[in-house]
């Protein structure tokens with residue numbers, strides 16, 4: 001009842017610019033005691049003035065103790081879509097995480113014993129500060145916020161996910177990247193004992209999974225590091241314990257289970273571009289005008305779908321985030337640099 005449906009691509013300019021209003025709303029939320037809402041349903045939507053959504057969980061908090069503590073201070077973030085989130089059941093069982101198998105339910109089926117605590121992240125390359133850090137030290141200085149983003153897979157399906165995390169830029173700045181830092185490269189854990197597909201001679205892609213962003217893309221306020229969904233810690237199949245979320249790009253840019261972040265001079269060679277550069281580009285901006293060589297990108301199936309209703313919605317340029325990101329590409333031909 002508190003969920004308000006709105007048009008796709010619904011970032012209002014007021015939402016983008018109105019910092020003050022946002023902070024006021026946050027104060028109201030705090031005063032209402034939201035963030036620890038407990039009602040009769042497993043997932044609860046709290047909202048201020050019937051507008052801003054906020055999902056939290058009634059299930060026991062998961063993840064390490066330090067994260068559970070931090071989750072109690074979760075706040076609604078800026079830039080959330082007002083579209084309703086795809087139910088948790090779908091978000092956590094319809095996945096792409098090839099390290100655990102290529103079927104949509106393989107990640108949920110095969111990742112349950114994946115060990116994500118303790119977890120270390122190495123920060124390397126063109127920056128003043130580098131080193132290997134416990135996940136807690138990576139996450140702790142940041143306020144955890146909820147961002148409800150559309151996720152558009154290159155395979156032409158999409159969902160709406162209430163992520164829990166913090167802006168990537170805030171983390172990157174802590175390491176003081178130098179003027180040679182033109183790109184940021186991300187790497188997923190390589191551990192064939194835990195990730196069965198990495199050991200297979202018939203693996204669909206090369207491992208470890210690598211992704212990358214141009215530094216200005218990485219510093220854009222929409223680029224997000226997520227440590228959870230639906231008010232709780234990240235399910236293994238969604239990329240526990242920490243994954244990238246780049247909502248204006250195809251889902252494959254949103255690399256999971258990150259162990260290394262590196263500032264580089266040169267554009268990194270990324271997994272899907274290396275596997276087939278004609279089908280998957282480095283930029284991978286969602287673009288209804290540039291079809292995949294084997295299918296149209298003009299529309300997408302919005303989960304949940306059924307055999308009776310494929311629930312097609314129009315695909316939006318930059319996945320509807322153009323007001324915040326189009327300027328990054330103003331001098332580029334996005335048909336060539338896809």
Ligand SMILES: Nc1nc2c(c(=O)[nH]1)N[C@H]1C(S)=C(S)[C@@H](COP(=O)(O)O)O[C@H]1N2
Nearest residue numbers: 095096097098153188209238251252254256
């Ligand atoms: N390491 C790794 N990260 C990955 C993938 C993967 O196979 N391995 N799949 C990508 C793709 S294609 C998509 S659409 C999203 C899916 O995220 P979700 O399962 O949380 O919806 O994760 C991306 N990140």
Ligand SMILES: [Mo]
Nearest residue numbers: 153154251252
């Ligand atoms: Mo994807």
